[in-house]
Amino acid sequence: MKITFVLPYTGLQGGVRVLAIYAERLQRRGHEVTAVSNPFTMPLRSKVKSVLVGRGWPTNPAGQSHFDRIDVPHTVLNKERPVVDADVPDADVVIATYYATAFGVQNLSRAKGAKAFFIQNHEADKRRRDADAAWRMPLHKIVISKWLLQLAQEEFGDKIVSLVPNSVDLEQFNAVERAKGAVPTVGILYSTSWMKGCRTALKALEKVAAVVPSLRVISFGAEKPGLDLRLPRYAEFHYRPPQNSLRDLYAKCDVWLCGSAREGFHLPPLEAMACRCPVVSTRVGGPLDIIEEGVNGHLVDIEDVDGLSQRLLQVLTLPQHDWKRMSDAAYDTANRFTWDDATDLFEKALELAIERDRRGDWSPRPMILA
Known part of the structure; x- marks a missing residue:
């Protein structure tokens, strides 16, 4: 054609x-x-x-x-x-x-x-x-x-x-079997677009940090953080990282957070799953299609800050064997999408x-x- x-x-x-x-x-x-x-x-x-x-x-x-x-x-x-x-x-x-x-x-x-x-x-x-x-x-x-x-x-x-x-490109996005990290780590996409729900995600992370003082956040995005949407002091930010480095960023996370208000699909949750990372997300786009509640992640209502923080804490505090079961399930899900x-x-x-x-x-x- x-x-x-x-x-x-x-x-x-x-x-x-x-x-x-x-x-x-x-x-x-x-x-x-x-x-x-x-x-x-x-x-x-x-x-x-x-x-x-x-x-x-x-x-x-x-x-x-x-x-x-x-x-x-x-x-x-x-x-x-x-x-x-x-x-x-x-x-x-x-x-x-x-x-x-x-x-x-x-x-x-x-x-x-x-x-x-x-x-x-x-x-x-x-x-x-x-x-x-x-x-x-x-x-x-x-x-x-x-x-x-x-x-x-x-x-x-x-x-x-x-x-x-x-x-998802499984040659680009993948990770070996791994355990939950020693430092509790959550990954997020940084964006000022209202659809991406970054403000909602950051409010949820603030609640998690109050319970888990050692919390680390890994974030990346196509725009630099500004005064209108600050990242917390415990966040590390990667500006427009090379595509071949995204896998390593996902693989450092114990859970990926999506707080979006509206999405057509949204690739980062699926890419995170390919890197053996469970996902906590609002009920939008792709996450609705790929997340099996309690198996490879959790779904909560849009703008539900308390729900997001509770589910994040639930994943971060899982015993190692339960976290690994969820991690493996996330990886298996991603492998069904080529x-x-x-x-x-x-x-x-x-x-x-x-x-x-x-x-x-x-x-x-x-x-x-x-």
Whole structure:
């Protein structure tokens, strides 16, 4: 197949990493893959705020992106705008990868390919009106978690949907069997995005530290901690760590904490599991699909600070043999999610998009493909 990915921009975000993985793996399978994106831009107001809270002037060093690491042709448009026919090659299928890109993709001619929409989240903030409009377009939907599948079914009446769960690179993320550490250690992703729930996670950690004075926190993220969201003194922070060092960071943790308010999938909990780390998470996205309560981790309600702290303490104070049982279960869970399997499903989803376009079939049906 000739396949075109249309991205809003490229960078070091987790969603961009997923797109780069699929683009590279599809190319390895013999498909002709192209990526087209807008340039990365940040409003002046956001840049000034970054300075005021102590992070400095924000940069994306040398335009760093996960697409820099792969050999897939990538065109960056001259300015931020919807794609038009002249921007993309003729293809078998063209994929919108964000609600804002769906509007341009929807208006492309049929020569640019059957139209698909790869959905990694549902925007519920001020973008919701436009996001909902994109969901209602006659594009073949590919979603990454069961809650997005349910949303497509129940809210948008789109019954022909492909479910392609995110996965984990088990060559990159793995760890040997290990015991719980001598120093109680919790891992978190640092982010100022409200969706990531870092404030909730930090409040939970504060309660844990009051009970466990020796608590250590390991954190990493794509933005430096600032005055508006401080890390505690017992936290060590890694700014944009190299991909090949993430495994070691996960493997130092006794439990991984996700306090998110909203996620499409969210890869860090699954990556942590691959490194034999149990997970305590709010009920969002991927964690809902991968956590078996009390077996490989725990789930609590969104914004439930007390629930998160109690479950963290429960994991941190487990006897060694019980912690190892949970650690092994987390590892076993991660091994059920491979990118080879996910790419198989992604290929089938694109083939279905092409078939639906050929038939002109965009009517709802009680059909789910996974």
